[in-house]
Amino acid sequence: MQYVTVDGERRSLSEKLLILSDAAKYDVACTSSGVERRGNGRDMGNCVAAGICHSFSGDGRCISLLKILMTNECVYDCKYCRNRSTSDIPRATFTPEEICTLTMEFYRRNYIEGLFLSSGILRNPDYTMELLFRTLWLLRNRYRFNGYIHVKAIPGADPELIGKTGYLADRMSVNLELPTAEGLRTLAPSKHRKNILTPMRRIQNGIQANRNDLVLYRSAPRFVSGGQSTQMIVGATPESDWQIMNVAESLYRKFDLKRVFYSAFVNVTGDSALPALPGGPPLLREHRLYQADWLLRFYGFRASELLDEKHPFFNVLLDPKEDWAIRNLGQFPVEINRAPLEQLLRVPGIGVNSARRIVAARRSAALTFSDLKKIGVVLKRALYFITCGGRMLYPVKLEEDYIVRNLTDRRDRVRFGSDGMTYRQMSLFDDGVFSRPVRPVEQAQDAVGQL
Amino acid sequence: MLIYVCEDSLEGIFTGIYRAYEEKRDPLDTALSLTDDPVLFAEKTAVEPDGTRAFKVGRTLRRRFGEDDYLRLCQALAAEDERKAQAVYRTVARGLETNCRPGHLFDSLADDNVQTAFSLARGAGREIGHLQGFVRFQELKDRILYAVIGPKNNVLTFLMPHFADRLPGENFVLFDRERNLFGVHPAYREWYLFQGETEEPVLCPTKEEERYRELFRAFIRGIEIQERRNPQLQAKLLPRHFREYMTEFQNAGGQKSAK
Ligand code: SF4
Numbered sequence: 001m002q003y004v005t006v007d008g009e010r011r012s013l014s015e016k017l018l019i020l021s022d023a024a025k026y027d028v029a030c031t032s033s034g035v036e037r038r039g040n041g042r043d044m045g046n047c048v049a050a051g052i053c054h055s056f057s058g059d060g061r062c063i064s065l066l067k068i069l070m071t072n073e074c075v076y077d078c079k080y081c082r083n084r085s086t087s088d089i090p091r092a093t094f095t096p097e098e099i100c101t102l103t104m105e106f107y108r109r110n111y112i113e114g115l116f117l118s119s120g121i122l123r124n125p126d127y128t129m130e131l132l133f134r135t136l137w138l139l140r141n142r143y144r145f146n147g148y149i150h151v152k153a154i155p156g157a158d159p160e161l162i163g164k165t166g167y168l169a170d171r172m173s174v175n176l177e178l179p180t181a182e183g184l185r186t187l188a189p190s191k192h193r194k195n196i197l198t199p200m201r202r203i204q205n206g207i208q209a210n211r212n213d214l215v216l217y218r219s220a221p222r223f224v225s226g227g228q229s230t231q232m233i234v235g236a237t238p239e240s241d242w243q244i245m246n247v248a249e250s251l252y253r254k255f256d257l258k259r260v261f262y263s264a265f266v267n268v269t270g271d272s273a274l275p276a277l278p279g280g281p282p283l284l285r286e287h288r289l290y291q292a293d294w295l296l297r298f299y300g301f302r303a304s305e306l307l308d309e310k311h312p313f314f315n316v317l318l319d320p321k322e323d324w325a326i327r328n329l330g331q332f333p334v335e336i337n338r339a340p341l342e343q344l345l346r347v348p349g350i351g352v353n354s355a356r357r358i359v360a361a362r363r364s365a366a367l368t369f370s371d372l373k374k375i376g377v378v379l380k381r382a383l384y385f386i387t388c389g390g391r392m393l394y395p396v397k398l399e400e401d402y403i404v405r406n407l408t409d410r411r412d413r414v415r416f417g418s419d420g421m422t423y424r425q426m427s428l429f430d431d432g433v434f435s436r437p438v439r440p441v442e443q444a445q446d447a448v449g450q451l
Numbered sequence: 452m453l454i455y456v457c458e459d460s461l462e463g464i465f466t467g468i469y470r471a472y473e474e475k476r477d478p479l480d481t482a483l484s485l486t487d488d489p490v491l492f493a494e495k496t497a498v499e500p501d502g503t504r505a506f507k508v509g510r511t512l513r514r515r516f517g518e519d520d521y522l523r524l525c526q527a528l529a530a531e532d533e534r535k536a537q538a539v540y541r542t543v544a545r546g547l548e549t550n551c552r553p554g555h556l557f558d559s560l561a562d563d564n565v566q567t568a569f570s571l572a573r574g575a576g577r578e579i580g581h582l583q584g585f586v587r588f589q590e591l592k593d594r595i596l597y598a599v600i601g602p603k604n605n606v607l608t609f610l611m612p613h614f615a616d617r618l619p620g621e622n623f624v625l626f627d628r629e630r631n632l633f634g635v636h637p638a639y640r641e642w643y644l645f646q647g648e649t650e651e652p653v654l655c656p657t658k659e660e661e662r663y664r665e666l667f668r669a670f671i672r673g674i675e676i677q678e679r680r681n682p683q684l685q686a687k688l689l690p691r692h693f694r695e696y697m698t699e700f701q702n703a704g705g706q707k708s709a710k
Contacts, residue, residue: 014669021673039616046617054584055699057675060684067674108596108621109588111667266678281678360558371561
């Protein structure tokens with residue numbers, strides 16, 4: 001094993017920051033949403049439930065939190081990770097004070113919404129967790145930081161320690177890493193599914209117990225009040241979209257997770273056990289998973305409605321909702337002026353906000369197609385599936401081939417033509433409706449129906 | 452038709468609404484305007500902004516329509532758009548007439564005025580949301596924080612409470628260059644606005660400040676995933692006109708980078 005530990009101690013703060021933000025960037029979660037906490041008039045910081053994006057990096061991802069590893073030293077050797085013990089890269093470790101100072105000074109200048117702190121495994125899980133705890137403790141109690149903190153729980157660390165850390169954080173997460181135990185065994189031999197699910201369960205129980213405490217004493221300290229999240233790498237192992245959606249669904253149901261993140265696999269180690277991905281990371285696939293995740297959380301869909309064993313991957317050309325609608329034409333067209341909210345939500349081109357606005361607006365007047373446009377419905381996608389006052393926008397055949405051709409037509413011509421462009425290139429030409437990572441601000445806004 | 456010509460401010464427009472009600476005008480035969488352009492067959496009367504009356508109107512609207520919709524009305528009035536006075540007036544008139552419940556003022560989106568007020572509020576609200584994230588403070592002498600913005604809408608009033616809440620112990624100044632308007636927050640005290648009269652101050656960052664800017668730029672560089680590079684997407688989510696004021700898009704000398 002090649003360590004460059006000694007060097008690491010002598011690095012400048014900016015070198016460390018470069019190394020340790022670079023090392024943290026494959027963790028996708030950067031949202032600061034889900035917690036509303038007003039300032040206390042004394043300490044620095046507050047939290048805004050909708051989340052705030054402070055910048056967008058050159059890859060188009062939102063930057064909300066100071067996302068760093070405490071250290072990229074790691075005793076484990078996960079094959080997909082650049083920080084694996086056998087990899088020959090520059091190493092660095094922050095001191096807790098350095099992390100606190102960076103957080104405070106960045107926050108004052110409004111660069112960030114808070115801190116996202118993860119870490120490689122330094123010596124052992126307990127030692128690492130202890131350092132994370134100490135950093136958060138300092139930040140909250142010495143530096144008096146009242147903004148958002150997302151911290152990783154280190155699998156295999158003392159549950160007591162994880163519990164104590166949870167009282168200082170707004171969100172905690174344990175990465176599932178790979179969708180199945182099988183995948184984990186091949187690519188991350190030192191990690192075990194059980195070691196990941198155990199802390200996840202503990203955090204869930206902690207949150208539940210804390211809710212009860214809060215009912216009894218309003219001033220009880222808050223435990224991970226922004227909820228728990230996790231992430232899976234997509235495309236490093238051969239699982240199907242169907243398997244991944246089922247895992248996500250049960251995480252939401254059984255572990256009460258706030259968010260599941262999907263991370264298109266980027267091959268940074270070139271390990272022989274990993275797929276080569278000549279077309280770049282599977283970005284379109286990741287995007288489809290996020291769209292489907294949305295459908296599970298806000299649109300009342302179940303995973304089994306979207307995919308099944310015979311049909312285990314999402315459609316490349318249609319988004320999951322369009323795909324579902326096409327396969328269930330019997331349920332359409334839907335009458336805008338009468339259909340219940342749940343049914344409106346299932347119409348392609350109608351989002352959560354537009355569906356709510358339709359329900360509100362039709363109380364005072366029967367809606368026409370031009371009203372729908374004002375409300376924000378994407379008519380060119382919805383028109384095949386709706387009627388207003390019993391009439392369709394113009395006569396269309398409610399027939400699978402015809403609709404698919406029309407829905408994909410504009411995209412085919414405009415965006416990927418016939419010159420064999422890959423998914424990766426397609427995402428460069430996205431138009432917001434079609435392919436784009438969802439911003440945390442929008443997520444939360446969707447969630448609470450804000451505008 | 453009677454047209455009340457109001458000053459372009461919350462106070463001015465609220466006073467206009469007050470007058471229309473005081474004088475028991477029929478909303479369908481009444482309009483609020485911000486300009487003095489000639490209109491055929493219309494009579495005009497100028498409205499002198501009045502703090503007390505505007506305050507009463509604000510109080511009534513808040514009580515009748517609820518906090519959220521009241522905020523939305525105010526955001527619509529922050530929009531840089533001449534239609535706003537009329538749209539807000541008619542939206543309010545409709546809400547009062549139909550006796551709508553709090554939180555439902557903007558339900559009737561099929562109504563053009565409601566729709567206009569709604570989309571103006573949404574536009575201003577979006578800009579407020581963007582700026583809550585994109586504002587960049589720099590530290591001057593004595594740890595004073597200073598930021599410049601150039602918003603399309605008149606949103607400084609909405610940004611000040613946000614920053615005052617999260618930075619209670621900081622002396623900070625937020626400067627709207629488009630309107631020459633300063634928002635000032637002295638540590639642990641109430642914030643206030645004032646209209647600038649002099650030239651915009653020229654500032655030079657401290658050494659310490661330069662260091663943090665460089666650190667932030669290092670962070671932004673480090674966090675990007677090259678394999679996912681997508682400047683179009685970035686440009687859509689972070690429109691270019693904001694970048695002029697953002698640290699990460701400036702070079703070390705404070706110049707705008709060509710990137
Ligand atoms: S535990 Fe595995 S994934 Fe985490 S830093 Fe170490 S090698 Fe990378």
